[in-house]
Amino acid sequence: MPASEYLRQSALAALGLAAKAGAGPARGAGVILRECAPRAQLCLRGGPGADFEKAVEGVLGVRPPLESGMSARNGDRTLLWLGPDEWLAVLPDERSEEVLSRLRDALAPLHVAVVDVSHSRAVVELSGAHARSVLQKGCHLDLHPSRFRAGSVAQSKFARCHVLLHQTDDAPAYDLYIQRSFARYLWSWLEDAAAEFGVTVEV
Amino acid sequence: MLLIHCPWCGPRNEDEFSYGGEAHIVRPAAPEAESDAQWADYLFMRTNRKGLNLERWVHTHGCGRWFNVARDTVTHRIEAVYGMGEAPPVQSRGGG
8 A cells, every 4th residue: 555645755855855956067967867756666476478478468558578688668557577487567656556456356366476565666767978887887787788778677786786777768768776775875876976977966 | 706697687797696505405305214414414514516516596686586507616617507406417526
């Protein structure tokens, strides 16, 4: 069940980002850091198999991507590949309860687990011309456009923390799914690493 | 740092993985029939080979899956990566 406005607090609340927003270089910032609004994140374990894929597609309108490190999107619903039998469904926060119960109903006859993990991770978007350079400072993944492009997904270690990285645009833009308790550290790390390129904060 | 080929995620740095000890250790079918010495041997004693070792790894900071790796403990060369429950494509070698 979604926490009330009162209970739900950003993992980055203590950083006072609203005061920093827009305070970067007026134009030409090489990196834009943005705290994303809370999203519903549902962990799906099951399949792979035609029954599982069809049931998931019936509810979300997205077929689970079977290729490792890939994602699939339909409108505001995205499925990220986490493992050979594990996906993360990302959708607007307000739909989490409704979609969760529909997924559970649709998948009930199968051997699956559907768990709401929305509150476990904060999401930070990193974009701008130098976004890739900032990521490469803390992560050994090959992020060259020939290997990692819009739609690519990887879990890895970033600045010594576990992150889920999703490239959302070839511009480039990345969504970093960060465990909440690491969010303040990673945000500060990113701001520091991006400083040399000029960084603008958005909330 | 080792470059380990996760069967699902491809080549990744060693620090994304956790080591799971020697592979292919079979749990006795009837533990109650084992002597204390045999049970202790199953639980604690490992080969500690100097040479090609068959071992388990898990991609902790990736897809989270377990798999087997044949790694030479002298040269660190990885000769094979294969799935859990699969027969090793190479034989271990070197003294324990």
